[in-house]
Amino acid sequence: MPTPAPHSTADSVIRFYYRGEIHAVDQAAPTRTILQHLREDLHCTGSKEGCAEGDCGACTVVIGEQTADGVTLKSVNSCIQFLPTLDGKALYTVEDLKQNNGALHPVQQAMVECHGSQCGFCTPGFVMSLWDLYLKNDGSQAPACSAAGASACQPLQRKDIDIALSGNLCRCTGYRPIIDAAHRMGELPAVGFDRQALQQALQPLQRDDMFVYRHDGQTFYAPRTLAQLVAVRAANPGARILAGSTDVGLWVTKQMRDLGDIIYLGQVSELNAVASRDGQLEIGAGVTLNDAYAEICKHYPELSEMWQRFASLPIRNAGTLGGNVANGSPIGDSPPWLIALGAQVVLRGPAGQRAMPLEALYLDYMKKDMQADEFVEAVRIPLPHAGLRFRTYKLAKRFDQDISAVCAAFSITLAGDTISDIRIAYGGMAATPKRATLTEAALRGQVWSESVLENAVALMTDDYKPLSDMRASSEYRMKTSQNLLRRFWLETRIDAPLRSDQVNPFVCA
Numbered sequence: 001m002p003t004p005a006p007h008s009t010a011d012s013v014i015r016f017y018y019r020g021e022i023h024a025v026d027q028a029a030p031t032r033t034i035l036q037h038l039r040e041d042l043h044c045t046g047s048k049e050g051c052a053e054g055d056c057g058a059c060t061v062v063i064g065e066q067t068a069d070g071v072t073l074k075s076v077n078s079c080i081q082f083l084p085t086l087d088g089k090a091l092y093t094v095e096d097l098k099q100n101n102g103a104l105h106p107v108q109q110a111m112v113e114c115h116g117s118q119c120g121f122c123t124p125g126f127v128m129s130l131w132d133l134y135l136k137n138d139g140s141q142a143p144a145c146s147a148a149g150a151s152a153c154q155p156l157q158r159k160d161i162d163i164a165l166s167g168n169l170c171r172c173t174g175y176r177p178i179i180d181a182a183h184r185m186g187e188l189p190a191v192g193f194d195r196q197a198l199q200q201a202l203q204p205l206q207r208d209d210m211f212v213y214r215h216d217g218q219t220f221y222a223p224r225t226l227a228q229l230v231a232v233r234a235a236n237p238g239a240r241i242l243a244g245s246t247d248v249g250l251w252v253t254k255q256m257r258d259l260g261d262i263i264y265l266g267q268v269s270e271l272n273a274v275a276s277r278d279g280q281l282e283i284g285a286g287v288t289l290n291d292a293y294a295e296i297c298k299h300y301p302e303l304s305e306m307w308q309r310f311a312s313l314p315i316r317n318a319g320t321l322g323g324n325v326a327n328g329s330p331i332g333d334s335p336p337w338l339i340a341l342g343a344q345v346v347l348r349g350p351a352g353q354r355a356m357p358l359e360a361l362y363l364d365y366m367k368k369d370m371q372a373d374e375f376v377e378a379v380r381i382p383l384p385h386a387g388l389r390f391r392t393y394k395l396a397k398r399f400d401q402d403i404s405a406v407c408a409a410f411s412i413t414l415a416g417d418t419i420s421d422i423r424i425a426y427g428g429m430a431a432t433p434k435r436a437t438l439t440e441a442a443l444r445g446q447v448w449s450e451s452v453l454e455n456a457v458a459l460m461t462d463d464y465k466p467l468s469d470m471r472a473s474s475e476y477r478m479k480t481s482q483n484l485l486r487r488f489w490l491e492t493r494i495d496a497p498l499r500s501d502q503v504n505p506f507v508c509a
């Protein structure tokens with residue numbers, strides 16, 4: 001039997017703000033999803049289940065949460081989010097958009113006017129993704145535009161619409177009418193959102209101490225401080241750590257796995273911090289992928305395409321950089337570029353903190369140098385230095401929302417025309433994210449020239465023996481990996497401009 005953690009308050013009622021009141025749940029399994037609760041318990045069937053794995057967006061809802069600066073509202077996939085993670089937050093579904101006078105919200109009205117729906121199955125998800133985008137641009141964030149009757153302020157860029165809809169699939173309408181609706185919603189009389197009222201509604205739901213929810217022999221812990229997390233982890237080394245649930249959620253909905261006890265990181269304030277010190281950017285393990293990439297892109301605009309191509313916006317709104325690193329999948333998109341930049345992973349346990357180069361964390365397929373009572377606390381990324389040339393490339397069958405067949409990352413430091421340092425890492429080429437040490441050795445200390453490059457490219461077959469699977473054959477992986485190194489050379493050769501002026505101008509707002 002696990003020892004009860006210190007500071008725990010056995011509350012066992014999940015409370016969240018829903019439809020203007022506090023909603024309490026005490027009879028649901030900790031892994032019951034928000035979508036199951038909506039559809040099967042509350043019979044609120046607007047949100048649909050298409051895939052139950054975060055891919056199609058039919059289940060998209062918006063979650064409101066209190067932050068140090070007020071409230072945030074973000075789209076997420078309700079099919080892979082567990083109900084107790086809603087504790088202290090607000091839930092909005094497609095049923096909540098209608099105005100008090102019964103009129104459609106501009107998002108819905110625009111979808112009608114632009115013929116953005118046919119069978120309608122995907123429509124609630126599209127509407128919620130568009131509402132999330134609308135909230136980012138409406139009067140509630142730009143007071144000058146909030147007067148009733150005024151049209152929404154800033155015309156949307158196509159790029160913003162594409163990002164907002166990156167997690168929604170439609171099999172009937174085609175996307176053009178929906179994109180038209182995204183433009184049209186801003187031309188209709190604006191409907192503001194009262195963030196202050198939401199903040200007030202959320203206030204009584206905030207807890208001072210750890211939330212402990214028990215149901216049918218399973219316990220869900222949501223510590224609020226690092227000290228509580230260390231203690232609860234030490235007392236329950238067999239419990240499953242849950243961050244954004246974008247990997248773990250699928251273990252339940254697709255693999256029907258029993259997770260046992262769960263330790264949720266989403267309320268640990270220290271893990272949500274980003275700090276720049278001693279020439280490094282430190283990203284707490286609880287920082288969402290979207291927020292983490294936004295911060296990192298300020299220093300490395302070369303990552304802007306990866307930011308946009310990592311899953312979809314609702315997945316990036318929920319998933320964390322810490323989860324991507326801790327999961328340790330050989331096809332995760334962040335480890336290759338983190339390794340190429342020389343990032344360190346910071347682990348914490350009862351014995352304190354220890355840091356190591358990220359590549360040292362990965363011992364074998366899904367096997368890590370992390371003790372049962374430890375967790376990932378943060379990732380430290382060195383800030384750019386003089387002479388650095390850096391790129392990362394993702395090869396996948398779709399632009400958005402697809403897992404990499406190969407993911408490559410290169411960083412090179414030149415002293416004149418000579419390579420003083422080089423780090424090459426690939427995902428999809430081995431059982432772990434892995435450096436190309438032989439290829440690197442053939443380049444280090446050499447002139448960054450085409451003949452040297454070609455000698456090194458040939459060594460890559462000694463560094464990697466990739467597998468064939470449903471995403472790509474072994475031959476494809478090897479050939480494209482070699483070609484990506486050639487592409488890196490073409491983009492960073494000695495006569496090329498040094499850094500960000502050549503970078504693909506995707507996002508990084």
Ligand SMILES: Cc1cc2nc3c(=O)[nH]c(=O)nc-3n(C[C@H](O)[C@H](O)[C@H](O)COP(=O)(O)OP(=O)(O)OC[C@H]3O[C@@H](n4cnc5c(N)ncnc54)[C@H](O)[C@@H]3O)c2cc1C
Nearest residue numbers: 054243244245246247248311319320323324326332333376
């Ligand atoms: C539709 C979809 C698309 C996706 N696309 C991509 C993609 O393009 N690229 C990509 O790389 N990944 C992708 N993923 C995978 C996933 O989004 C990422 O791996 C994500 O970063 C996981 O983070 P999380 O916070 O959701 O982790 P969780 O699912 O909560 O946890 C993942 C694992 O890490 C452990 N864990 C989490 N945090 C910690 C911690 N701090 N300390 C110790 N252990 C911890 C958990 O116990 C679990 O084993 C996709 C997933 C989905 C569902």
Ligand code: FES
Nearest residue numbers: 050051052057079
């Ligand atoms: S049902 Fe497909 S993303 Fe949730």
Ligand code: FES
Nearest residue numbers: 118119170171172
């Ligand atoms: S309208 Fe049918 S799936 Fe989109």
